[in-house]
Amino acid sequence: xxxxxxxxxxxSKDKKKxxxxxxxxxxxxxxxxxxxxxxxxxxAQGLCEDEExxxxxxxxxxxxxxxxLRITAFRQEAxxxxxxxxxxxxxxxxxxxxxxxxxxxxxxxxxxxxWYPNDLAWTVHSSRAVIKRVPQFKRLHNFLVAESxxxxxxxQEAVSMIPPLLLDVQPHHWVIDMCAAPxxxxxxxxxxxxxxxxxxxxxxxxxxLILANDANGKRSYMLVHHTRRLQSPALVITNHEAQFFPxxxxxxxxxGPAPILQFxxxxxxxxxxxxxxxxxxxKIWQTWTINDAYGLHALQIRILERGAQLCRVGGxxxxxxxxxxxxxxxAVIAQVLRQANGALALVDVSDQLPKLIRRPGLSSWKVMxxxxxxxxxxxxxxxxxxxxxxxxxxxxxxxxxMHLDRCIRIYPHLQDTGAFFVAVLSKVSPMTAxxxxxxxxxxxxxxxxxxVTTKEGANxxxxxxxxxxxxxxxxxxxxxxxxxxxxxxxxxRTREKKTGRGAMPKEEPFIMxxxxxxxxxxxxxxxxxxxxxxxxxxxxxxxxxxxxxxxFVSPAVKSLLQARDVERLKLINTGTKAFVRNDVKNIDAFPxxxxxxxxxxxxxxxxxxxxxxxxxSDVLTLIREANPxxxxxxxxxxxxxxxMRAGCVILRLDPAQMNEAGKGLKYPxxxxxxxxxxxxxxxxxxxxxxxxxxxxxxxxxxxxxAKGKGHAKTxxxxxxxxxxxxxxxx
Ligand SMILES: C[S@@+](CC[C@H](N)C(=O)[O-])C[C@H]1O[C@@H](n2cnc3c(N)ncnc32)[C@H](O)[C@@H]1O
Numbered sequence: 001x002x003x004x005x006x007x008x009x010x011x012s013k014d015k016k017k018x019x020x021x022x023x024x025x026x027x028x029x030x031x032x033x034x035x036x037x038x039x040x041x042x043x044a045q046g047l048c049e050d051e052e053x054x055x056x057x058x059x060x061x062x063x064x065x066x067x068x069l070r071i072t073a074f075r076q077e078a079x080x081x082x083x084x085x086x087x088x089x090x091x092x093x094x095x096x097x098x099x100x101x102x103x104x105x106x107x108x109x110x111x112x113x114x115w116y117p118n119d120l121a122w123t124v125h126s127s128r129a130v131i132k133r134v135p136q137f138k139r140l141h142n143f144l145v146a147e148s149x150x151x152x153x154x155x156q157e158a159v160s161m162i163p164p165l166l167l168d169v170q171p172h173h174w175v176i177d178m179c180a181a182p183x184x185x186x187x188x189x190x191x192x193x194x195x196x197x198x199x200x201x202x203x204x205x206x207x208x209l210i211l212a213n214d215a216n217g218k219r220s221y222m223l224v225h226h227t228r229r230l231q232s233p234a235l236v237i238t239n240h241e242a243q244f245f246p247x248x249x250x251x252x253x254x255x256g257p258a259p260i261l262q263f264x265x266x267x268x269x270x271x272x273x274x275x276x277x278x279x280x281x282x283k284i285w286q287t288w289t290i291n292d293a294y295g296l297h298a299l300q301i302r303i304l305e306r307g308a309q310l311c312r313v314g315g316x317x318x319x320x321x322x323x324x325x326x327x328x329x330x331a332v333i334a335q336v337l338r339q340a341n342g343a344l345a346l347v348d349v350s351d352q353l354p355k356l357i358r359r360p361g362l363s364s365w366k367v368m369x370x371x372x373x374x375x376x377x378x379x380x381x382x383x384x385x386x387x388x389x390x391x392x393x394x395x396x397x398x399x400x401x402m403h404l405d406r407c408i409r410i411y412p413h414l415q416d417t418g419a420f421f422v423a424v425l426s427k428v429s430p431m432t433a434x435x436x437x438x439x440x441x442x443x444x445x446x447x448x449x450x451x452v453t454t455k456e457g458a459n460x461x462x463x464x465x466x467x468x469x470x471x472x473x474x475x476x477x478x479x480x481x482x483x484x485x486x487x488x489x490x491x492x493r494t495r496e497k498k499t500g501r502g503a504m505p506k507e508e509p510f511i512m513x514x515x516x517x518x519x520x521x522x523x524x525x526x527x528x529x530x531x532x533x534x535x536x537x538x539x540x541x542x543x544x545x546x547x548x549x550x551x552f553v554s555p556a557v558k559s560l561l562q563a564r565d566v567e568r569l570k571l572i573n574t575g576t577k578a579f580v581r582n583d584v585k586n587i588d589a590f591p592x593x594x595x596x597x598x599x600x601x602x603x604x605x606x607x608x609x610x611x612x613x614x615x616x617s618d619v620l621t622l623i624r625e626a627n628p629x630x631x632x633x634x635x636x637x638x639x640x641x642x643x644m645r646a647g648c649v650i651l652r653l654d655p656a657q658m659n660e661a662g663k664g665l666k667y668p669x670x671x672x673x674x675x676x677x678x679x680x681x682x683x684x685x686x687x688x689x690x691x692x693x694x695x696x697x698x699x700x701x702x703x704x705x706a707k708g709k710g711h712a713k714t715x716x717x718x719x720x721x722x723x724x725x726x727x728x729x730x
Pocket of ligand 1: 270
């Protein structure tokens, strides 16, 4: 085992000094952060090297986590935000303490995470609760909240940022996030997909897609909420138990069988006991039991196994948990490698994220009963034994062959984080009929006899286990390579329980809009949209033509929605809201407004006719007042507005227009407006306005319009403008 890095550990020396004052131990006395069985269990696993390291390990586990965040890389705001954080790194915050010896505690300034590329991830060395409560943090807190709400930043645990980085997503990849909610890793995957592709023109829609799935209905909708801030047309959200994710036949145009949906990248961030999150979820100190892991082990194997089946040959799979338990980690990896019979291999990622301090995966571990008694091997008749054969360590020879040491373990004391486990796997040869679709006959090495169909709990020393028909409905299976691809039995021989769907709202259908619809031509003409933006990628959610919203989807999402078996997918959401219809009576307004969500996507394709250049004073007026009349705006803007047809207008503010107050603006500011007969109003939510005010460091009252304190307006205008507001602001 690599030596414990004493120099880098923030916790090995003077605990009082390095735990940055009373705040990080907030609640310390209220919760008993001791659990003898937990301590004995992990000591037996040999995670640390010596007593000094064990002390650092347990001491760190008992201190509340610092706050960590990530800047959204593909947003044009990223550079400005990084600069703001860099400036904040001079900032030492003094907060009063109760002690007369040390009347103030000086908190260290925010620091970039050394291992995260391009200074895009930061640690604010204080707990969330303190940042929220202490007045000295107010400005920083407002900044973080505002930028998070509009998707320019994401608060995310440091260790949770590792799996998406190691998945190595490129803009052309098809990616599935098997257990995605609430979606912090999904947002990172979306960012990677949208990272600039040197071969694609700037602002191009990525050619790949992200399919984010979760078994829990309500949590799938959380996923919609969290990912909406990023407005990706390349995202699809589904609601399946990952181990039963259906085989989807795409619409193949060639003579052979239609290809089955497979992915270049698969993330299995599986449900786990979560004892790596003790610093955040302190209740685990008292609820943790040895048996927690046994209940999850079989499910984790099935999810990873299904993930491996869904991965194309040559693709990459990342398995991760926020648990330290080898039963949920190395034992799962070992069993899936065994079942894959050479089709999967652990990837050596020791040269990636070089500044990330890590420990190698365990090659052997202890299995214990609920009371902490060590179990040497599996015994089927042992009473109250929750272990299964696959929980036990492989032989030394098998562990070496599998390279279990290539797994990554992160412990809290190494770099002041939560604990985490990550394994990166590569699919090196075919496993399933779906694989065979994309692989030439002669390259298929596995035969039907080679295919391993394994029941969890099977004796790991045997490669193959026979299962009965009845068992096959419960067991996870690998589809034989030689089964004809058109055969419907290609569906995994498994059943999906109907869980968590009962209370869910009925989803409207997802229908690709005929590009010859007159409304598409009207929109194209009104906004002068370039032919480079395909008219065949609009989606609507009503069959009878009553739709109000046009969503835009990427070509990959469109091809998925047109798959032959698409009805097997429990689709929850997809598409970026591009245009929303609001018919306003008695005003000759063009009814389709651009939704703020869709503006970044649409901007590069819009003609000049609906843009209006604003002065900084105009933006201030629009923030302060509801529905300012044209007369109260700068003359050039008012003149241009008067000459335009009523409807949506895009305000553009050039950074050169900014005075001292708004010098934080580094790029042209674009916002949709509703141009009524004699006045205008902002078509952005209060949240977005707040982010703008914070970013530009404006000392200004906002939200007068939303509070109804705007100037008097005609009844007709008030109604029109109310209707034109985006949904989230109403
Ligand atoms: C560790 S959390 C995922 C965290 C998420 N990847 C993120 O970064 O925000 C595990 C998720 O798995 C979901 N889950 C539980 N059982 C599942 C199953 N059988 N299939 C798919 N998802 C499942 C849970 O609802 C939960 O949202």
